[in-house]
Amino acid sequence: MTSTLGYAILTALARRARSGYELATAMGHPLGYFWTARHSQIHPELQRLVAAELVTFEQVPGPGPQRKKIYSITGAGIDALRKWTVEPPQARPERDELVLKSYAAWLADPAETTKLFQMQLEAHERRLAAYEDERASFTDVPGCENQRFGDYATLCHGISYERHRIDWCRWMIDQLGARRDAGATPMTAWHDPRPGGAPAH
C-alpha cells in the first residue's frame, strides 16, 4: 500500500531517526541523487506512515514553536522495508529530455546543438569528479551487510552513469562536428572501447 516515497523515507529512517525537516534536506545527499521529495510531500507521507505503524515519533523541544518531531522506524517498518527491497521495481516510463532533443537534433543548427551537448558534458564531468573524490574517501569497500554498502553502491552507480553520459555526449559532439562527406564515426569505436586501446577519459 505504501508508495515508493514511503519506502524512500523508511530507507532513510532505517539508517537513523530524523525530523521531517532533516528528511527533506537529506533528500539532497545522497538520497536525493536517486529519490527526491519536498517537505510538502514528506510531512503528509510521514503522517500516513505513522498511521500504518511503520514509523513512530517523539516530540522534542524546539527550536521553532516547540513542535519538533523525531521520527524513527518501527519493527514493522523494518520488516516492510526488507520485503520491498527485494521486490522488482515498478516500471517507470523513461522521460529524458536530452535524448528527446537528440532525436530532434537533425532540425537544429549543429553549432548550437554542439554548445548544448558541450554544456551537458561539462556538467557530467563535474559530477563525475565529485563522485570520484567521494569514492576516494572510502578506504575499504564495505561488505553488503554494512550500512555503508548502500553509500558505496549508489556512488558506484553514479560514477558509472556519469561515464555513460560523458561517452554519449562526446560521441554526439563528434558527430555534430563531423564533415558530412568524410563520413561519420561509427559508434562502435566510441562505445565498445574495452578490448583494445580507447580514447582516454
Next chain:
Amino acid sequence: MTSTLGYAILTALARRARSGYELATAMGHPLGYFWTARHSQIHPELQRLVAAELVTFEQVPGPGPQRKKIYSITGAGIDALRKWTVEPPQARPERDELVLKSYAAWLADPAETTKLFQMQLEAHERRLAAYEDERASFTDVPGCENQRFGDYATLCHGISYERHRIDWCRWMIDQLGARRDAGATPMTAWHDPRPGGAPAH
C-alpha cells in the same frame, strides 16, 4: 509556454503527419524509450498545440465514427521546435527505484537481493541485444542533418545506457556474493576497465 510533452509531439510530427492514435502508439517505439504519454494526455495536448498554431489537422473519413484527424506541424511549429531543441533541458529530479533498493540492500537477504539484480541484469541484456540488432540494420552512420540521425543517436544512447546498467548490476551481484572475510572487490576493477585488461562483456 508549451510543455515538454508538446515538444515531444512536435518532434514526432516533424518526421511525418500522424493521427492522435498513431502518436499514442508511436510513444512506444522509438519515442517511447525516452518520452511517453497515453492517448488521454495526447489528445488535449494536440488541442492546445492547434490553439497555439504550432500544429494543424485535416479531417479524413473513418474508420471509426468518421472523425479521424491527421495532424501536421506548421512553420511556426518547426521554428518553435528548432529553438527548444538547443535550449538546456529543464532539470528533472532523479527517481530510480533500483538504486534506492541498492541503498537499502544492507538490510535484506543477500541471496534475495542477488535474485533481484539477476532479473534486472537479464532484462538489460535482452534490451541491449535488441538495440544492437537494430543498430546492425544501419549500413551507414547518418549525418547529423539527416532525419535518421535521431534514430541512430537515441539508439547509441540506449546501448550505452544498457551497458552501464549491466556493468553495475554485475558488480552488485559480485558484491552480494563476495565472502565478507575475503574482502569485497574494489569497484575500480569493474568500472575503470579501459586501460588494461577487463572482464569480458
Next chain:
DNA sequence: AAATCCATGTAATTAGTTACATGATTCG
C-alpha cells in the same frame, strides 16, 4: 458472434511542485 484494432474524447485520481502561512532561534 466475439475479439481486436482503429479512433477520439472526458472524468477521477494520484504524484509532485510551487506558493502560502507561521514562528522561534541563531548568527552577523
Next chain:
DNA sequence: CGAATCATGTAACTAATTACATGGATTT
C-alpha cells in the same frame, strides 16, 4: 535588527495514470 536556519504544516496547481465512454471496421 535583519537574514538565514530550523521547523511544520496546508492550498493551489500541473503532470500523468487509470478508468469510463463511445462506436465503426476488420479479423477469427
